[in-house]
Amino acid sequence: MNPACAHIIDDDEAIRDALQWLFKTRDVACTTWPSAEEFLAAVQPDWGGCAVIDIRMEGMSGLECFDALRARGNLLPVVFITGHGDVPMAVAALKKGAFDFIEKPFNDSDLVDVVVRALDADAQRQLAAATRETVEARLALLTAREREVMEQILAGKYNKVIADHLNISMRTVEAHRSKVFDKMAVRSAVELAQLINLVGGR
Amino acid sequence: MNPACAHIIDDDEAIRDALQWLFKTRDVACTTWPSAEEFLAAVQPDWGGCAVIDIRMEGMSGLECFDALRARGNLLPVVFITGHGDVPMAVAALKKGAFDFIEKPFNDSDLVDVVVRALDADAQRQLAAATRETVEARLALLTAREREVMEQILAGKYNKVIADHLNISMRTVEAHRSKVFDKMAVRSAVELAQLINLVGGR
DNA sequence: AGCGGAGTTGTGGATGACCACAATATGGCC
């Protein structure tokens, strides 16, 4: 969806309208949702931007909404706003990975600044995720044998050693090696190592 | 110094004594400091463990102490404790990289748990830092020319191409390449790439 | 002037990577 869109989740219509107006005047696109449930029912994994979530709401709370998002692997940056927050709550939210935690009443410009930074952070996150997905899509094209050979290549072993280790001929290793380079769209073992270190370099 | 030692910084002697006793009964080594100034004057870059810092102190505050630590490149995990904290302060501290932010009165076991986790985190950090230092020490052994050649190797280029690019002969590139592998203690370009990606893979 | 490190280049040869082409065997799917 919109790559730089703030999703406002608050059960108070007056606040939703105020925030919508605020963001509109600052040229930040946004959507509004009257409840965590409705947002969660609508949100798609490919939505970009960030979420601005009120902590205290009827039904599912903002914190529960955050947990639900993360539980389904959605890494959208989340800015919490609350009128009755306390320190342990804020600490817990940030340690779980919230982008920010803002108390009401807040300064309009401060909120906009935070949201803009969250949108920037999400843009970067999406870029990284895109390259990671590309690499993983290529990895998925490899056969089991090719993956085996690739691991040995990344271990810096010679084809001859790999051949011994897998009990096959050197020619076969060369064939697999060639296919691995082909499918991974690289031209050398060095490029392959750098590509792999982008996605799973732990 | 002590690799798993909690450094307690609080200007209230009663609290220092209480915490020292608490940690002693839980088998967590600790040191105590009556002010941020004295801790900062004594702390060395190779100190491990974590810091437990009171926010409100005479003289330099806990937050200023944290900033001073980070300003000199010290990445010791810092657990803040405070009796009069507010949400913005806690949020700012965590966003700056504090390990945790705990309000008084706190549960003794909770504090010990947090400190133990901080000590674990620091042990991991030190491990990573040690390997990074090793690699950087090796990098420091390289001459300017060797570094140039290494970059081209990491770009996946052939010796011949590197030679053209640097306006030198292929033999010279081979000599540099050999020295780079020697000094970096690797046996192939793949190992080199993995080593470099450990330290500065950006 | 002498010394040593850094950068440079060369010869000759062993070893490994890579490619085009070809071929066999196995298993799953229509």
Add this chain to the structure above:
DNA sequence: GGCCATATTGTGGTCATCCACAACTCCGCT
């Protein structure tokens, strides 16, 4: 049975890497 993907092996050759040995220049230091 025919088709296709996968895995396997081989020939013959080109190109690149790696190594031991040797030598020259330049520059800074003593």
